[in-house]
Amino acid sequence: MNNTQRVNGAQFAWIGFAMGIACMVGLFIYGLISSTPGMLVMSSSVAAMLGALWVSTSVAAKKRAQK
Numbered sequence: 001m002n003n004t005q006r007v008n009g010a011q012f013a014w015i016g017f018a019m020g021i022a023c024m025v026g027l028f029i030y031g032l033i034s035s036t037p038g039m040l041v042m043s044s045s046v047a048a049m050l051g052a053l054w055v056s057t058s059v060a061a062k063k064r065a066q067k
Contacts (some may be wrong), residue, residue, distance in 0.1 A: 013061055017054035021047050 024047035032040030 013057055014054065017050050017057070020050045021054075024050065 023041045027039060027043035028047070031037070031043060
């Protein structure tokens with residue numbers, strides 16, 4: 001049996017979600033500084049959506065990689 005690990009997309013799928021959440025945190029901070037309530041709502045909503053999408057994608061990718 002070959003013990004070398006296979007490289008699959010599941011190992012790198014988190015990068016885009018983490019960068020998106022980092023950008024939304026930056027926009028949230030900018031919204032706090034500039035007192036823009038719309039920016040706060042949109043950045044927090046998109047960050048929450050990205051977090052939920054990250055979790056669901058990683059679970060599906062891990063299940064698929066085990067097969």
